[in-house]
Amino acid sequence: MRPAEKVWAAAQFEQSAKLQARLHDLVPGGAHTYARGSDQYPEFITPILTRGAGARVWDVDGNEYVEYGMGLRSVTLGHGFAPVVDAVAATIADGVxxxxxxxxxxxxxxxxxxxxxxxxxxxxxxxxxxxxxxxxxxxxxxxxxxxxxxxxxxxxxxxxxxxxxxxxxxxxxxxxxxxxxxxxxxxxxxxxxxxxxxxxxxxxxxxxxxxxxxxxxxxxxxxxxxxxxxxxxxxxxxxxxxxxxxxxxxxxxxxxxxxxxxxxxxxxxxxxxxxxxxxxxxxxxxxxxxxxxxxxxxxxxxxETASLAAFRAVVDEYRSGDPVGRMEHAGRRLADGVTAAVSAAGLDGHLRVIGRPSCLVFVTGDRGGAPSQAYRTLFLQELLRRGVLGQSFVTSAAHTDADIDLTVAAVRDALPVYRQAIDAGSVAGLLQGRPVAPAIRRSAHPRGV
CATH class of the missing domain: 3.40.640.10 (Type I PLP-dependent aspartate aminotransferase-like (Major domain))
Structure with missing residues (x-):
């Protein structure tokens, strides 16, 4: 069985759900950044993360994901990138x-x-x-x-x-x-x-x-x-x-x-x-x-010294390596794979990957092809259940060919559900909970808690 074929049940997000509810008790919006809020993700699948390595992250329920967006585009070299971690550790030992x-x-x-x-x-x-x-x-x-x-x-x-x-x-x-x-x-x-x-x-x-x-x-x-x-x-x-x-x-x-x-x-x-x-x-x-x-x-x-040491290590990596080239390689491979899977499923015009290879986004359309938050949420839901976390397909230099292959497989396995919604003209019965909503909006509706 390919990793992407495993579909996690709601019970496998139980601890994340409990912690998300607790966050809402203590933090306005349940997150310290609006773009990370629970209203930006499917209502009953809002992973609370514990750690990351490269392009992978893990949540409190033990689920593993390939992550995209990478810290709202702030991580280009991968989570826990050793030269950055080592530079910071050595520097802060002498004060911050x-x-x-x-x-x-x-x-x-x-x-x-x-x-x-x-x-x-x-x-x-x-x-x-x-x-x-x-x-x-x-x-x-x-x-x-x-x-x-x-x-x-x-x-x-x-x-x-x-x-x-x-x-x-x-x-x-x-x-x-x-x-x-x-x-x-x-x-x-x-x-x-x-x-x-x-x-x-x-x-x-x-x-x-x-x-x-x-x-x-x-x-x-x-x-x-x-x-x-x-x-x-x-x-x-x-x-x-x-x-x-x-x-x-x-x-x-x-x-x-x-x-x-x-x-x-x-x-x-x-x-x-x-x-x-x-x-x-x-x-x-x-x-x-x-x-x-x-x-x-x-x-x-x-x-403070930690961030400046991290910055200098990032500069060294950009001088000696080619992080942008690696991001773009991963992005092109991902865009090609997803586009081929979408075409094979007969969903051209409903689901597209667009953007610069190092900064890809996906566009979700309804039965008529119009942009749809409901269909976007359904796509996010099905990817999360198959081990892919991200509001976009923004890559990092840490995304490997294996990460891309898993993601393309997850998309391919999720498309039959998307196809059902297109054929029915509605996400009803397929989407659990309410659709995502714009992070910057006047009222908590339609995702108030």
Missing amino acids: NFSRPTELELAAAEDFLDLVPGADMVKFAKNGSDATTAAIKLARAVTGRIRVALCEQPFFSTDDWFIGTTPMNGGIPDSAGAGTVRFGYNDLDSVAAALAGDDVAAVIMEAATATAEPAPGFLAGVRELCDRHGTLLIFDEMITGFRWSAHGAQHVYGVRPDLSTWGKAMANGFPLSALAGRREYMELGGLRTDRPRVFLLSTTHGP
């Missing part, structure tokens, strides 16, 4: 946090700026939201303007300037979102319209996403428009950095932003983010300026 900068801070900054030649200075922090908010604040200080142009992309920050523009804006003054204007990706006309009033401090965007590559001339056109209107260009490299390239999307597409923000895979899962940019702007947060100073970034834990 001090009252003055360490030599390690200088070495890590040199490593970062060597990787990102479009940046002159860098400042480290702990999460991406701090870095993007600092970039917005700096752009406002540089330009003397308040308005911000946001690309129509999913997420930039937990802070008011962004979350105030979303449906989940409880507790945020209406004025917080009033200073923003949105523009479409690959739509230069909408960028030009957003900047026409010469009152926008910054354009912030991902240069590319899992589902969208820049059209020829688009990024260069955005750069030219920002220069023409006196607006700073900010690239959010949280996902593209260390997944498109160690040098970021700005290197891949050959367009230099004024500022860029980094995080996620910088330290293979250890908490580290960065704001980087041109010296003339970054110095406003330093001691070599005659202008009013910007309170740029100042965090107690920003330069």
Whole structure:
């Protein structure tokens, strides 16, 4: 019997269910990150994990999974990657946090700026939201303007300037979102319209996403428009950095932003983010300026030694090996295998794998081919029951051919259930519980507990 042919019963998630219920008693939403919430997974299959190794993870019930997404895309080298673990262990034996900068801070900054030649200075922090908010604040200080142009992309920050523009804006003054204007990706006309009033401090965007590559001339056109209107260009490299390239999307597409923000895979899962940019702007947060100073970034834990040691070990691996190439190899093999299985099942148009090979997502459609959360949940349910965990097919350099083979087999074995739902025009009787819901939404409905 192939591993993927084993279908776990609900009883084999019993301990996870108990712990998830307890988490809801103690932690709002039952998780410390909304994207990890139980409402993002099938209602009665919400594994609580205990450990990981490479691309595999284990839950409290002893179930083993091939994991995708890898810590919300923060792990590119694999769980427990030995050179990172060894570097961290050796470093923290001499202390973690001090009252003055360490030599390690200088070495890590040199490593970062060597990787990102479009940046002159860098400042480290702990999460991406701090870095993007600092970039917005700096752009406002540089330009003397308040308005911000946001690309129509999913997420930039937990802070008011962004979350105030979303449906989940409880507790945020209406004025917080009033200073923003949105523009479409690959739509230069909408960028030009957003900047026409010469009152926008910054354009912030991902240069590319899992589902969208820049059209020829688009990024260069955005750069030219920002220069023409006196607006700073900010690239959010949280996902593209260390997944498109160690040098970021700005290197891949050959367009230099004024500022860029980094995080996620910088330290293979250890908490580290960065704001980087041109010296003339970054110095406003330093001691070599005659202008009013910007309170740029100042965090107690920003330069702690564990994450910086992890970052330097990640840099070493990217210099000596080819993690991006390994991610892309796994992604291409997975996309080819799943696409062939879907086609053989006659489900073309209902289930697709799309995106860059290192950042794949699956798209689930109903009987008419329209995107469907209910059908997505059914697919997640059947994969989980066959040992595959993930809201996407985002790979890491640790995904082996055996991991990919197991995943393709799991998909192949799950497709008859999906076929039944398509033929019936409904997931009723096949999906246990309620469908998943968007992580950022106004009310707990439809997945309140």
